[in-house]
Amino acid sequence: xxxxxxxxxxxxxxxxxxxxxxxxxxxxxxxxxxxxxxxxxxxxxxxxxxxxxxxxxxxxxxxxxxxxxxxxxxxxxxxxxxxxxxxxxxxxxxxxxxxxxxxxxxxxxxxxxxxxxxxxxxxxxxxxxxxxxxxxxxxxxxxxxxxxxxxxxxxxxxxxxxxxxxxxxxxxxxxxxxxxxxxxxxxxxxxxxxxxxxxxxxxxxxxxxxxxxxxxxxxxxxxxxxxxxxxxxxxxxxxxxxxxxxxxxxxxxxxxxxxxxxxxxxxxxxxxxxxxxxxxxxxxxxxxxxxxxxxxx
Numbered sequence: 001x002x003x004x005x006x007x008x009x010x011x012x013x014x015x016x017x018x019x020x021x022x023x024x025x026x027x028x029x030x031x032x033x034x035x036x037x038x039x040x041x042x043x044x045x046x047x048x049x050x051x052x053x054x055x056x057x058x059x060x061x062x063x064x065x066x067x068x069x070x071x072x073x074x075x076x077x078x079x080x081x082x083x084x085x086x087x088x089x090x091x092x093x094x095x096x097x098x099x100x101x102x103x104x105x106x107x108x109x110x111x112x113x114x115x116x117x118x119x120x121x122x123x124x125x126x127x128x129x130x131x132x133x134x135x136x137x138x139x140x141x142x143x144x145x146x147x148x149x150x151x152x153x154x155x156x157x158x159x160x161x162x163x164x165x166x167x168x169x170x171x172x173x174x175x176x177x178x179x180x181x182x183x184x185x186x187x188x189x190x191x192x193x194x195x196x197x198x199x200x201x202x203x204x205x206x207x208x209x210x211x212x213x214x215x216x217x218x219x220x221x222x223x224x225x226x227x228x229x230x231x232x233x234x235x236x237x238x239x240x241x242x243x244x245x246x247x248x249x250x251x252x253x254x255x256x257x258x259x260x261x262x263x264x265x266x267x268x269x270x271x272x273x274x275x276x277x278x279x280x281x282x283x284x285x286x287x288x289x290x291x292x293x294x295x296x297x
Contacts, residue, residue: 056115057264063109064260064288065125065253067272071142072134076164083277086138091281093146096124099290103148105180106220106270110250113264124288126150127253127272129184129222131159136170144177153184153222153253156209168213175214183207183221183249191240192228199240203247219250226255229269241268260289 070076070083096103102120106127112119126143128135131154143150152174158165166174171181183206185191191199207218221244223229228236244252251267259271273287281293 054112054115054118057113060261060263062260062289063119063123063125063262065106065127065262065270065272066288067255067274068126068128068135068139069130070132070134071139072132075134081277082274084275084279086142088279089139090142092275092284093142093148095281095285095290095293096148097146099285101288101290103150105149105178106151106182106251106253107180109262110219110267113267122290127182127222128152130155130188131166131171131184133164133166133170136166136174140174140177140179143179149178149180151180151182151220153182154206154210155184155186155188155224156206157186158188159213171214175216181210181214181216181218182253183210183218185221185224188224190225190227191223192230192232192236196239196243200243200247203244203249207247207249219248221249221252223252223254229254230256237269244268258287 068084068089070079071086071089072083073085075083099122101122101124103126104120104123106125108117109119109123109125111117126148128139128150131152135152139150152166152171154171155165159171160167175181183203185202186206186209187202189198189202194202203221206221210216210218228240232240241252245268249268251270253270253272255272256274257271258273260273262270275284275287279287285291285293
């Protein structure tokens with residue numbers, strides 16, 4: 001009896017092995033039947049999902065572009081009104097973070113306007129003029145601490161030429177941290193009173209130099225002192241815009257007029273809100289149309 005039972009067990013095991021092998025072969029076959037509603041198409045991981053493009057923005061919209069200069073406890077006497085302390089700058093960044101603002105670059109705004117991406121909730125652009133060294137020493141650490149990006153307008157001829165300006169090495173470090181750079185011409189010329197050849201030469205050389213040293217495509221320019229839009233004629237403004245387009249620029253920023261309204265139809269006249277010394281956090285919040293500072297904490 002034990003011999004018969006042993007033979008039966010071996011036969012059962014043999015049949016089970018054959019059935020298991022057949023089942024495995026069926027699973028690997030392209031003719032395998034899937035459960036109703038299932039698919040054999042791999043499901044992409046969440047991290048690999050592309051951001052869906054949005055619709056192109058054609059009408060004016062609100063997006064604050066802030067204009068900073070010095071972030072320093074001891075700015076040059078002539079620039080005191082355009083300066084703020086690191087503590088005041090940190091307070092503003094804290095406000096933006098608690099109020100739900102997302103700093104973006106100018107390039108990101110243009111991508112959204114073209115419909116190739118979407119703007120985040122409460123977008124804002126932080127711009128810094130002239131390329132002062134304290135922007136690297138004081139502003140950059142605070143930006144990184146908050147996980148923010150910003151855009152820096154560089155006077156290319158002043159880099160490593162003496163004076164309180166950032167070096168190419170410092171800017172390359174900033175570029176690796178996601179910071180954006182724009183042209184502020186070679187020598188901060190007046191684009192209203194300068195002749196066309198001078199405007200063309202400075203726009204072209206600044207773009208070339210920044211791209212060579214930083215490895216970024218320079219798509220935008222910030223008008224020095226806002227000219228020719230501060231005091232120039234409409235004819236002069238159109239002439240300068242034509243030159244910038246010919247030199248490969250896609251847009252340009254004004255030195256005012258302290259409005260958050262941007263018009264996609266005038267990409268070479270983007271408005272900025274000036275940030276000055278002594279401005280309260282309540283005034284800062286009001287200047288961008290944000291919620292009251294106390295309510296954002």
